[in-house]
Amino acid sequence: MSGANISSGVGMSVAPLVMDTLPAEDAGAVDQRRYYRPFIALLWSACAWTLARYGRAMDGYEIIILLGVAAILTWLTRRYAPLRTLLLAVAAASLAAIVLYRHDLTRAETHFALKYFLSSGAATMWMCVLFGMATLAYALHWWRRSPYAGQLATALAWAATAAGLTAMMVRWRESYLIAADIGHIPISNLYEVFVLFCLITALVYLYYEREYRTRSLGVFVMTIISAAIGFLLWYSSSRGADAIQPLVPALNSYWMKIHVPANFIGYGCFSIAAMISVAYLLRERGGAFFAARLPPAAVLDELLYKIIALGFAFFTLATILGALWAAEAWGGYWSWDPKETWALIVWLNYAAWLHLRIVRGWEGRVMAWWALVGLLVTSFAFLGVNMFLSGLHSYGQL
Amino acid sequence: MSNTTSRPVLRAAVRFLGSMNLAITLLVGVAMASVVGTVLKQNQPYPDYLAKFGPFWFEVFRSLGLYDVYTAAWFLFALAFLVFSVSVCLWRNAPLMMRAMRDYQEGRGRRQLERLKFRREFVSPCEITNARNVIQQALRRQGYRCRTRSAGPRHCTVAAIRGWGNRLGYLCTHSAVVLICVGGLLDGNVPLKVGTLLGRLRVETRDLPASEVPAESRLPRDNPSFRASVLIPEGQRADAAYVNVADGYLLQPLPFVVALRKFRIEHYQTGQPKSFESDVTLSKPGWTAPRDYTIAVNHPLSVEGYTLYQASFEDGGSRLRLQLHRWRSPDVEELEARVNTTVTRDEDGRELRLEFTDFRRFNLNPAPAEDGARRAFIDYGPSFTYRLRQADGTAREFVNYMQPVTLQGRAYFLSGVRDSPADELRYLHIPADEDGTPDQFLSLARALYDDSRWARVMPRVLEDAAPAAARDATLHSNLEQALRRLLILFRQGGLDAVLNFVNAVVPEAHRSAAGEAYVKLLQTALRAFYDDIQPPPRPVSAAAEQERNLFLKDAFAALSVLPLYGSPFYLSLSGYTEVLASGLQITRTPGKRVVYLGFGLLLAGVFLLFYVPYRRIWACLEARGDETRVLLAGTALRHEPDFDREFSRLAMKVHRDTGARPMPPVATLAGTPGQRET
Numbered sequence A: 001m002s003g004a005n006i007s008s009g010v011g012m013s014v015a016p017l018v019m020d021t022l023p024a025e026d027a028g029a030v031d032q033r034r035y036y037r038p039f040i041a042l043l044w045s046a047c048a049w050t051l052a053r054y055g056r057a058m059d060g061y062e063i064i065i066l067l068g069v070a071a072i073l074t075w076l077t078r079r080y081a082p083l084r085t086l087l088l089a090v091a092a093a094s095l096a097a098i099v100l101y102r103h104d105l106t107r108a109e110t111h112f113a114l115k116y117f118l119s120s121g122a123a124t125m126w127m128c129v130l131f132g133m134a135t136l137a138y139a140l141h142w143w144r145r146s147p148y149a150g151q152l153a154t155a156l157a158w159a160a161t162a163a164g165l166t167a168m169m170v171r172w173r174e175s176y177l178i179a180a181d182i183g184h185i186p187i188s189n190l191y192e193v194f195v196l197f198c199l200i201t202a203l204v205y206l207y208y209e210r211e212y213r214t215r216s217l218g219v220f221v222m223t224i225i226s227a228a229i230g231f232l233l234w235y236s237s238s239r240g241a242d243a244i245q246p247l248v249p250a251l252n253s254y255w256m257k258i259h260v261p262a263n264f265i266g267y268g269c270f271s272i273a274a275m276i277s278v279a280y281l282l283r284e285r286g287g288a289f290f291a292a293r294l295p296p297a298a299v300l301d302e303l304l305y306k307i308i309a310l311g312f313a314f315f316t317l318a319t320i321l322g323a324l325w326a327a328e329a330w331g332g333y334w335s336w337d338p339k340e341t342w343a344l345i346v347w348l349n350y351a352a353w354l355h356l357r358i359v360r361g362w363e364g365r366v367m368a369w370w371a372l373v374g375l376l377v378t379s380f381a382f383l384g385v386n387m388f389l390s391g392l393h394s395y396g397q398l
Numbered sequence B: 001m002s003n004t005t006s007r008p009v010l011r012a013a014v015r016f017l018g019s020m021n022l023a024i025t026l027l028v029g030v031a032m033a034s035v036v037g038t039v040l041k042q043n044q045p046y047p048d049y050l051a052k053f054g055p056f057w058f059e060v061f062r063s064l065g066l067y068d069v070y071t072a073a074w075f076l077f078a079l080a081f082l083v084f085s086v087s088v089c090l091w092r093n094a095p096l097m098m099r100a101m102r103d104y105q106e107g108r109g110r111r112q113l114e115r116l117k118f119r120r121e122f123v124s125p126c127e128i129t130n131a132r133n134v135i136q137q138a139l140r141r142q143g144y145r146c147r148t149r150s151a152g153p154r155h156c157t158v159a160a161i162r163g164w165g166n167r168l169g170y171l172c173t174h175s176a177v178v179l180i181c182v183g184g185l186l187d188g189n190v191p192l193k194v195g196t197l198l199g200r201l202r203v204e205t206r207d208l209p210a211s212e213v214p215a216e217s218r219l220p221r222d223n224p225s226f227r228a229s230v231l232i233p234e235g236q237r238a239d240a241a242y243v244n245v246a247d248g249y250l251l252q253p254l255p256f257v258v259a260l261r262k263f264r265i266e267h268y269q270t271g272q273p274k275s276f277e278s279d280v281t282l283s284k285p286g287w288t289a290p291r292d293y294t295i296a297v298n299h300p301l302s303v304e305g306y307t308l309y310q311a312s313f314e315d316g317g318s319r320l321r322l323q324l325h326r327w328r329s330p331d332v333e334e335l336e337a338r339v340n341t342t343v344t345r346d347e348d349g350r351e352l353r354l355e356f357t358d359f360r361r362f363n364l365n366p367a368p369a370e371d372g373a374r375r376a377f378i379d380y381g382p383s384f385t386y387r388l389r390q391a392d393g394t395a396r397e398f399v400n401y402m403q404p405v406t407l408q409g410r411a412y413f414l415s416g417v418r419d420s421p422a423d424e425l426r427y428l429h430i431p432a433d434e435d436g437t438p439d440q441f442l443s444l445a446r447a448l449y450d451d452s453r454w455a456r457v458m459p460r461v462l463e464d465a466a467p468a469a470a471r472d473a474t475l476h477s478n479l480e481q482a483l484r485r486l487l488i489l490f491r492q493g494g495l496d497a498v499l500n501f502v503n504a505v506v507p508e509a510h511r512s513a514a515g516e517a518y519v520k521l522l523q524t525a526l527r528a529f530y531d532d533i534q535p536p537p538r539p540v541s542a543a544a545e546q547e548r549n550l551f552l553k554d555a556f557a558a559l560s561v562l563p564l565y566g567s568p569f570y571l572s573l574s575g576y577t578e579v580l581a582s583g584l585q586i587t588r589t590p591g592k593r594v595v596y597l598g599f600g601l602l603l604a605g606v607f608l609l610f611y612v613p614y615r616r617i618w619a620c621l622e623a624r625g626d627e628t629r630v631l632l633a634g635t636a637l638r639h640e641p642d643f644d645r646e647f648s649r650l651a652m653k654v655h656r657d658t659g660a661r662p663m664p665p666v667a668t669l670a671g672t673p674g675q676r677e678t
């Protein structure tokens, strides 16, 4: 067993745990309140307007989903203030794109703003570029401990997230412009979920960056996002995967809208956890250089636990939703299909991790290695199953 | 410890079963065991495994149950062990946790509290009751429930707990695991396994109609739990379904009759399928009238505890109108056939069986990529599949397309052929003529096989090929002999035979020249045959001439491989009536409710465990004249850094609100490892 209890730094101090480059004074509280009320008013008016205008055309599920999303955003933006700005920016950009398209998809080629900024293809490219730049800036910040680079990195990561989210929204619209029956939420194939993965991973990371006031983990997390971006670029250029395809009948279900995002919160968290583990191991082994550039081990440990717990909770949700969906589409809530089985394997793996951590109180190196290996298992469940195994989940093949 | 087991062996067993080491071993163990079934494709026909692993390993893997891991005894045993372990764990922990929720432990004394990791001590100028009120208020505001015990007027202890939901979370999560596994067991096919092992049930492996399946392979009609499937052609009905077990099946009689009125496939404008729907009629003895329903993917039908799902579809015996074009006879034979039936034909005294196996109305193929990125699909139109079985039992499979397919600007009728399902199809490309039919090519092929025509055509070929020979009778007859041999060779073995012949008789230095000459001669001959069956109009326009040349080039290519095609005729499709069969899955899952309850508990439990922190704080107050000495101490199950912040904030607040003196420095805590307590 490695590491006893956290004995340093905890106990008596009132100061926040980590001091990186962010201002030490508690700006959080002010920031938390900033234009929350107007934002919520706007959110719910938009919701009401949508219902008034399109309510007749929506079915029960759609109304529930709309209200559910509004409720979740109300709660989420209260805890996570910068989301407000992000959502406003994305809403503005998406609405602009919808207006500029004027029901004509070919304008993606002819209209300047669409062609270079707002069409989903262009916005995805911007996301890729901005994440790439954010990675560099985080690296610079980490290497030189330059606060300026750190601020820039965070800003770039937010901008990339905004671009990616806009791309998804606009792509959603574009699918309807191809034909009304082709339209669907853009989380139905490997290309689309990779974008989703980048966004969710970034958002979860940015939340903890703010919460823990540390930017030094950015370079680690952005590395994995950059890897995903690399895959995305390869996949779209060599396989033409960015084309919008109609849904196969099995995917045409409301369950997809919640099952897939829940799953990717899980995948995103497990990826971040693995990168924190890398940081942890470097800090343990890397001597003064890394010690000066990374948060204290106790904080990394705490963060690791929190993120795995978050991932586990959402992965549980996703697996349950998957089972409910399977019960409707395939005639059984559990068929031991390879994808399902691998989800179970991932889940059991992290359940074992959490037990060791909570009940046995294990901390430190072993748990970090375990979380790192967990990423291999998770990636296999995410990608490997599609590549090497066949089963009912036969979409998203490479 | 709540358990009252008296015997030490039992107690040790319980301790072992509920131990964390065992739990973690089991979690990891089950995860690893699950991998097996994803790597090895499950529930395939046994011959496939045999072919893959050979007789020895096939047997080894079979005895380990690897072809159906998830119902193998050892796997179920591991799972059961996990469930048992969780149950024991629950049984041991639940009473403790329930008690912990209610037990404030207000009796803890100063000594005990001083050993806790989180603590703060100060002296407040206000009186003990005031101080107590301030503390209680501050705690309540933070979400704590308090209980106070006074030990005389000068001492009191406030004990507070927050987050009993966390303990509830533990109970929810772990009982959910038990519920889900038990519910799953109810719905699984373990009873079937047991039935077959005990010999009460015998797995049927023969392909029998439902009515002929023997009684020992039939499941009871009121079977509470099963998962069966059935294929119903349009216009037909079924009152039983099949449960696949190992390399065979069991018959599951149904309490109702399902009739398929219509199976529908809708398509997107791009051609991909958009929906699969079955219109069914269910009838049951007790019902006053049959009931109509529609079942679609993602929209199953539930009736009286049974659920019917759209699972698959295939051809259900489409009627095909065919034309049989023999290479050696000008007559076209009309033929009617149904998919899944066999037609017998006598060809040159040998019996040939045509087994029609499939018909497809749509054949979507990726369009040849133009800009390399956009993928679209084109429909190659209807196709049908048949096997041509010789008297000796060998068979060849053919897949013919009804409409010409355009490839690189030219239209062809495709006919795929292969000797075994494991091979790739190789295609004969029959060029379409101006009318979009294969007729011209077929006439040309027949001309080539028609010896009586040769006498008429041969002189023309020689005239075209070697005008000089006309004057020399011997040369002429030699040449004619050679040409005849060449054509026979070409007819029997295609271009390969000709080239082999060249390789065999011509010295290496001249081979390529000779080969070219022969090909040229063959092409000239082909043109002569072509002109014979269809004299060209005079004068010929340049465009028509080019078209003819292209046609002849394609025809030559097709004729060059015709001997490899391996069929004495070409079968074309002139019309069809599609009949589809819908594959339905029919299930009865009594455990579903239990499992879903488990899902709910699991989800609630996990979020409670992670997001409702479980914490305790004590305040020990001691009056010293007008002042009060306050000791705040706390403990948290996890999230210690968070608790540290909460505790500090609380202490600051209490400190301020009681107007205490600046805090005296507190002894460092680094040496006191915190205690974890429940």
Ligand code: HEM
Pocket: A309, A351, A354, A355, A358, A359, B017, B018, B019, B020, B022, B023, B027, B082, B085, B086, B089, B093, B170, B173, B174, B177, B606, B609, B610, B637
């Ligand atoms: C599939 C099986 C299991 C699952 C999914 C599961 C899940 C969980 C989860 C999510 C936690 C919370 C960890 C945390 O708070 O971070 C937990 C805690 C715990 N589990 Fe399990 N568990 C399983 C099996 C077991 C078994 C077999 C045992 C008994 C040996 C066990 C004993 C415990 C205990 C004692 C705790 C700590 C509760 C506390 O004090 O907060 N679990 N479990």
